[in-house]
Amino acid sequence: xxxxILGLGLIGGSLGYDLVNRNHYVWGTSRNPxxxxxxxxxxxxxxxxPDWQAIPGSDRADVVVLCGPIATILPTLQAIAPCLSPDTxxxxxxxxxxxxxxxxxxxxxxxxxxxPMAGGSGQGLAAAxxxxxxxxxxxxxxxxxxxxxxxxLLQTLWESLGAKVWELAPAAHDRAVARISHGPVFVSASAxxxxxxHETQLASSGFFDxxxxxxxxxxxxxxxxxxxxxAVLVTLQENAARLAWAIAAIEQxxxxxxxxxxxxxxxxxxxxxxx
Amino acid sequence: xxxxILGLGLIGGSLGYDLVNRNHYVWGTSRNPxxxxxxxxxxxxxxxxPDWQAIPGSDRADVVVLCGPIATILPTLQAIAPCLSPDTxxxxxxxxxxxxxxxxxxxxxxxxxxxPMAGGSGQGLAAAxxxxxxxxxxxxxxxxxxxxxxxxLLQTLWESLGAKVWELAPAAHDRAVARISHGPVFVSASAxxxxxxHETQLASSGFFDxxxxxxxxxxxxxxxxxxxxxAVLVTLQENAARLAWAIAAIEQxxxxxxxxxxxxxxxxxxxxxxx
Numbered sequence: 001x002x003x004x005i006l007g008l009g010l011i012g013g014s015l016g017y018d019l020v021n022r023n024h025y026v027w028g029t030s031r032n033p034x035x036x037x038x039x040x041x042x043x044x045x046x047x048x049x050p051d052w053q054a055i056p057g058s059d060r061a062d063v064v065v066l067c068g069p070i071a072t073i074l075p076t077l078q079a080i081a082p083c084l085s086p087d088t089x090x091x092x093x094x095x096x097x098x099x100x101x102x103x104x105x106x107x108x109x110x111x112x113x114x115x116p117m118a119g120g121s122g123q124g125l126a127a128a129x130x131x132x133x134x135x136x137x138x139x140x141x142x143x144x145x146x147x148x149x150x151x152x153l154l155q156t157l158w159e160s161l162g163a164k165v166w167e168l169a170p171a172a173h174d175r176a177v178a179r180i181s182h183g184p185v186f187v188s189a190s191a192x193x194x195x196x197x198h199e200t201q202l203a204s205s206g207f208f209d210x211x212x213x214x215x216x217x218x219x220x221x222x223x224x225x226x227x228x229x230x231a232v233l234v235t236l237q238e239n240a241a242r243l244a245w246a247i248a249a250i251e252q253x254x255x256x257x258x259x260x261x262x263x264x265x266x267x268x269x270x271x272x273x274x275x
Numbered sequence: 276x277x278x279x280i281l282g283l284g285l286i287g288g289s290l291g292y293d294l295v296n297r298n299h300y301v302w303g304t305s306r307n308p309x310x311x312x313x314x315x316x317x318x319x320x321x322x323x324x325p326d327w328q329a330i331p332g333s334d335r336a337d338v339v340v341l342c343g344p345i346a347t348i349l350p351t352l353q354a355i356a357p358c359l360s361p362d363t364x365x366x367x368x369x370x371x372x373x374x375x376x377x378x379x380x381x382x383x384x385x386x387x388x389x390x391p392m393a394g395g396s397g398q399g400l401a402a403a404x405x406x407x408x409x410x411x412x413x414x415x416x417x418x419x420x421x422x423x424x425x426x427x428l429l430q431t432l433w434e435s436l437g438a439k440v441w442e443l444a445p446a447a448h449d450r451a452v453a454r455i456s457h458g459p460v461f462v463s464a465s466a467x468x469x470x471x472x473h474e475t476q477l478a479s480s481g482f483f484d485x486x487x488x489x490x491x492x493x494x495x496x497x498x499x500x501x502x503x504x505x506a507v508l509v510t511l512q513e514n515a516a517r518l519a520w521a522i523a524a525i526e527q528x529x530x531x532x533x534x535x536x537x538x539x540x541x542x543x544x545x546x547x548x549x550x
Contacts, residue, residue, distance in 0.1 A: 188466070204393075236518065
């Protein structure tokens with residue numbers, strides 16, 4: 001297939017490696033000409049150029065994947081839509097979907113939102129790796145009006161990279177990621193209290209794990225809250241109510257109730273991560 | 276040295292492996308005769324018997340380590356104190372110290388509280404492993420009245436296993452572990468909300484890490500709150516206030532403030548875990 005990747009960062013670059021390895025014609029764009037050169041040198045694209053229209057065959061792409069930051073998705077689509085073939089399937093990889101799927105489909109009818117649930121601690125093309133999506137969920141969020149052939153094409157393509165493709169309505173996707181990804185960032189960050197002195201020497205793997213995503217990229221955390229505000233607030237209110245319940249149980253020394261609450265937490269975790 | 280281990284579980288068994296490997300005379304006790312047999316078979320003790328007084332040389336121990344659950348520490352010490360040599364140094368491995376160090380020292384003047392900050396996901400002798408304490412903190416919590424020779428003896432012994440020994444007052448220890456270990460259990464558990472359906476397929480490593488200790492042993496979590504109640508409550512109030520602050524910032528769409536808060540969280544985490 002002829003596949004364009006707009007944005008050659010962690011996700012776009014990793015996608016490029018996998019698609020080149022499967023013998024697709026992969027072209028890419030980045031505002032930075034150095035990134036374009038590096039992407040071709042490393043095998044994350046067959047051709048790359050800051051101006052997509054300068055790339056041979058870009059007007060006949062089967063699939064275009066918008067891999068820039070979430071705030072760039074709609075402006076980018078708006079800019080390229082007039083020059084796209086109506087047959088081209090367009091998708092994206094942003095982690096919030098309700099705020100853009102409707103508008104994107106209005107700009108280009110063959111748009112189907114997507115969200116690969118994979119990542120890494122690094123950023124940019126330097127952090128991109130082959131096989132990032134293997135055995136990871138990849139959610140597609142078609143509107144009811146979506147072209148089913150476009151959905152099937154994307155499903156087949158991402159499954160060929162080893163991803164497990166799920167289909168969800170944009171709002172259902174956003175509620176789910178608020179609960180398992182965006183909300184937990186703020187719960188995790190709330191565990192980070194200023195040390196009095198000794199704690200820094202004593203902190204171990206439990207504290208390391210609990211605070212990992214709360215101590216991650218601050219800009220990314222901000223964008224999650226900003227673009228998925230409503231669902232994140234619902235989740236965080238629920239988390240705050242749970243914490244308040246535990247505090248009250250400890251204050252009132254209701255130890256059996258507290259143990260039952262922890263037992264329920266252990267049972268819930270089993271439903272997320274069966275052993 | 277002649278070293279007794281009372282309680283052959285995860286900590287007691289691991290300690291036994293390390294001390295036997297360093298050619299000490301290690302004897303152990305467990306209520307369960309099978310555990311005693313297994314400890315000797317596996318090399319976690321030279322001799323083991325449910326009745327410590329039936330073990331040759333137990334009346335001349337240089338060190339006795341109380342490795343049972345926290346609720347058993349004082350009753351066990353009370354039972355053995357009359358038969359202990361006054362020269363024997365007694366210590367324990369419980370994760371809360373204020374509630375028992377004073378009383379333990381009254382029962383046996385050469386008692387010095389201790390807390391190895393190491394563990395594992397399993398329980399019992401089956402989960403015990405050699406080298407569990409290497410490069411891990413081991414806190415000693417002597418009272419001001421403590422016998423310094425006893426403190427030095429324990430410090431040298433635990434350092435010989437590769438542990439990093441710290442000395443803290445019992446209350447300072449309890450405040451520190453509330454912030455980095457006991458409190459985070461409840462913050463972590465509060466992130467575990469009942470799934471609506473899709474979340475269980477989509478949850479990934481971030482959610483896995485954030486909820487790990489909250490989904491751990493419910494009885495252990497209960498005991499942490501029960502025995503370290505005051506310090507845990509102070510920490511959890513602070514965590515709840517932080518979460519409430521983040522919720523308010525998101526409600527009021529103060530995105531720059533929220534990003535600054537996440538930046539501060541990332542900086543705090545760096546002080547705990549420098550990269």
